[in-house]
Amino acid sequence: MAPGTVLVTSGTGKTGHRVCERLVARGVRVRSGSRSGGALFDWADATTWGPALHGVDAAYVAYYPDLAAPGSQDAMRLFGRIAAASGVHRIVLLSGRGEPEAARAESALRESCPDLTVVRAAFFAQNFSEGAMVEGVLAGTVAFPGGEIAEPWLDVDDLADIVLHALTEDGHAAQTYELTGPRLLTFAEVTAELSRATGREIRYVPVSGAQYAEMLTQYGMAAPEAEWLAGLFTTLLDGHNASTTDGVKQVLGREPRDFAEFARDAAAAGDWHV
Template sequence: MCEQMGDRYTDQLVLVLGGTGKTGRRVVEQLRVRGVPTRVGSRAHDPAFDWADQTTWDGVLRDVKSVYVSFYPDLAAPGAVEAVQTFANKAVAHGVRHLVLLSGRGEQEAQLCEQVIQAAGVDWTVVRASWFNQNFSEGMMRETVLSGEVALPVGDMGEPFVDADDIAAVAVAALTEAGHAGQLYEVTGPRLLTFAKAMQEISRFSGRTVRFMTISAEQYASLLREYGVPQEEIAQLIYLFTEVLDGRNAHLTDGVQRALGRPPRDFADFARVAAAAGAWNR
């Protein structure tokens, strides 16, 4: 007899796309702690998965009942809607019963992908997220923080930075518990911070001085080219900073509270734990 959590069975295989990314690997970790059979969808795993290679999709979908859908490089990228549509159709044909989509706040293209998932004909949940706290401690921007100066084409508006662990927890609840089908959870942190204030929080806990400076989109694009970032990624980042981070998301939502029954993690808690773990050590 299988173990049941609400109306979700924990012995049913869950596929986590982007399973090595910021949210995906946390979803994988939390599912495995719960004892849920989990398949990681990435190019480095067997069977491999690649959004750019549809011949890899059938293999990872075999025997899967639920999928965490995290699109790479971004739902705002050209071709994302078509790719998500094709994947959703294929997933349903394979017998998938629940699709959980990681979406982005304030992105019209992302909302088109949400509509695709909602119209797929199976249970769906959308987790619509704002800027991740972990963007400052993992990946390319970590090096910028370590340099002591973060320069971005954003102004003095507040952003409701959200923790990737909270995003993963909401997704895992949707994948394993009853009551989340048909829900759109717009998730934020508990307060608005400017990027300058976020750097002050990181400085306070890391013991290193990190300043923030506003620059133009053209200056930022030039910096990215110096780092060797591909032009397609530069275009997406410029779109993110100049349009999505224009103040349209400068309000809080209750998505984490509704999904988990607890408040979201504060940025200061993130910075304290990340600093203690050595996130900003050389």
């Protein structure tokens, strides 16, 4: 049975705005939570959570800055208690694939929400068109601590389709879905796909975690946050996630979108227009 009202936390984010669009198209009432505009919701201010959850039947939870970040377990435990007290009966949580700290945060939320649906995602293909690596693509050089490790890049539109199903259809309670794209690509192979799609040479430059953290601080990120983020990336790209799953097909009944298809569409849409 479709929910009456759905709260989408981080409703203006990479995944959140896509989920909002799909829910609206399905005719579901949506409460888009953000720090500015829509319904006030701020992960750094727990006093905003209760009002945002009031009268809500279901919620899509995308924790900022990341479910593996320090403090996420306490935040999920408190959010779960508030959601349960508010009568929220269905929650879909965005998590990271192969992140032990994120798995512990999942468990903290599940304490109050035993029917929690978890979607554990691989790295997003859209990181190259909407995320931190856009500037590198535009400049023709993508620097990242990925080495020669392959990653099964996931299209965010596939993720949003799955979240829509989990929020509006039965059969997904207490399920955990591991979501990947259809094939493994190294960063060098990714930039080769981007080069073909854009008609420009884009190359990959491997850097160490420490070098990447230094780059982030040069862009204005605080040193502790930069070091944590670089450490997370190097941990995730140590090879333990270098495999694909059938999670997308399990839910949607079709194969996931390939990175090459994403790159062609993004280029055609002008995402990398110089």
